[in-house]
Amino acid sequence: MKEKAHFNPKSFTWIISLAIMIVLCVGVIFASKAIYNLANEKYNKPVEIGFTIASEEDMDISSMNKDNYGVTAVKGAYDAGGNLVAYIVSGTTTGYNTSVPIEMSTIISADGTLVCGIDILKQEETEYLGVRIETDAFKNQFEGRYLPVVKAGGTDKGSTIDVLSNSTISTQAVIDGVNNAQAFVCENFESAQVSE
Numbered sequence: 001m002k003e004k005a006h007f008n009p010k011s012f013t014w015i016i017s018l019a020i021m022i023v024l025c026v027g028v029i030f031a032s033k034a035i036y037n038l039a040n041e042k043y044n045k046p047v048e049i050g051f052t053i054a055s056e057e058d059m060d061i062s063s064m065n066k067d068n069y070g071v072t073a074v075k076g077a078y079d080a081g082g083n084l085v086a087y088i089v090s091g092t093t094t095g096y097n098t099s100v101p102i103e104m105s106t107i108i109s110a111d112g113t114l115v116c117g118i119d120i121l122k123q124e125e126t127e128y129l130g131v132r133i134e135t136d137a138f139k140n141q142f143e144g145r146y147l148p149v150v151k152a153g154g155t156d157k158g159s160t161i162d163v164l165s166n167s168t169i170s171t172q173a174v175i176d177g178v179n180n181a182q183a184f185v186c187e188n189f190e191s192a193q194v195s196e
Helices: 009-039 130-134 136-142 168-188
Strands: 055-058 071-078 084-093 102-109 114-122 149-151 159-161
Touching (some): 071 168, 084 168, 114 136, 114 168, 130 136, 136 168, 149 168
Parallel strands (some): 149 159
Antiparallel strands (some): 055 071, 071 084
């Protein structure tokens, strides 16, 4: 007489265990992505600049460590009420053309947490490639961004700036110039505090 095969629940235990592990892994991935996005939310998009610069005044930085940051000059920026609202930091940074530094100006909020704009004053980067750091499309990425700024696609924490294709070195030089301006302001002026 033939014995009937019977159902053994233990034979499917490994399938159930695998399904549970997959569900848990997917849950962990989505939860970690949500936590990361929440922690870095302030870096995701520009914010409104809440002041207008009415006047500027040269500041004496002769006794400060300006050479460590490539800073050449700083102006205090004031609103119509005479309140200090930002620092305008002029400096240099080294791009692809190492013999001629990029001269740039960065406006850092008085508390040192926000870049309010940049301008490229002089550069001799590669024609058709690095020279694009002067375009409004590139420079406008910095306006209203929390510091530090970082290259898009990296793992560093900060506001991401899109790299100009085939101009990675020039792009990184400008990013470094902005972050150096912030570091100088935070180290040398009481109104500024290091951003978290």
